[in-house]
Amino acid sequence: MARNVVLEWLLEGDPSIRWQAVRDLTDAGTLFSEQRQVATEGWGARLLELQDPDGRWASGVYTPKWTSTTYTTVLLRSMGLSPGHPQAMRACKLLLDTGYWRDGGINFYPKVYQRSETCISSMVLGVLCWFRMDDPRVDQLAEHVIGQQMPDGGWNCRAMPGYGGATHGSFHTTISALEGLRDYQIFRPWQGLGAREAQARGREFLLAHRMFRSHRTGAVVKGQMTRFAFPARWHYDVLRGLDYFRDCGAPPDERLEDGIELLEKRRQPDGRWLLPSGYRGATFFEMERVGEPSRWNTLRALRVLRWWTSR
16 A cells, blocks of 8 residues: 555644644544544643743633634634643633623623624633533524624624624634534534524525635735634635635535645645645744744645545
8 A cells, every 4th residue: 555645744734733633634544532632732731830929821712813713723623632621611601701791792801892893702612612612602602693693694703883884794803703603513412503504694695705816806805815824813715715615524515626626726836735824913832933834834734635536
């Protein structure tokens, strides 16, 4: 059998890469022993060591970006830190206790805004559900996110009163909402009908735009969407969108083909994908070097293509 040198390279990486590569790129299934190592070795362990005594990171709940509690837990969720991890659960309780607002969403700035913010609500929903925060407020948060869906099927944090009055869905808000509702559907399968229906409408919003194009002109909406930065923070890009479609097992659709073509175009001759520059802001440390082969991007791209070719 021919060697798969790219897979071997992935398996030589951080535990957060290794366990997902085994789960998504082989037929071995999830290796929970590898997943547990996210908390004890490598990038995940480094982030956990940086948690403040009060359960926050960088002494902040939502800021500074990207080292605050919100964005650190979003990253730990992407790494696959095991659900129920005590440090993550402490942070989840802090996020919920600090941000839960009377409208059912997350509002970290009640002295400034009288409504919750949809992007933040969606990201926090995903974190709470991944780590299995069993609290009735989680169900109310999911209902809030579903209730913010717009007529075009997307979500936009600027559609709320006082936030700009947008009338068209945002790619950025939509992907956060879709991911959060996907995690909620898995966490609360007996209550997930509304989440499933909202996701179907949200996927249609992305498909109508062929993942990154204007539905009116066909032009690329924003060049940044065609670059695959990781971590993505709150930003949308084509790879993040395709990875969501893969994760939820969405049916094949020819409107994904432009995104798949772009993904394949980004593959280097050695079978790997590079890391472009990311988004300005503070970081505790850099996991990978800009301009060099990226295990994160290669892992995500290969599992998308595996899903696409096996559909």
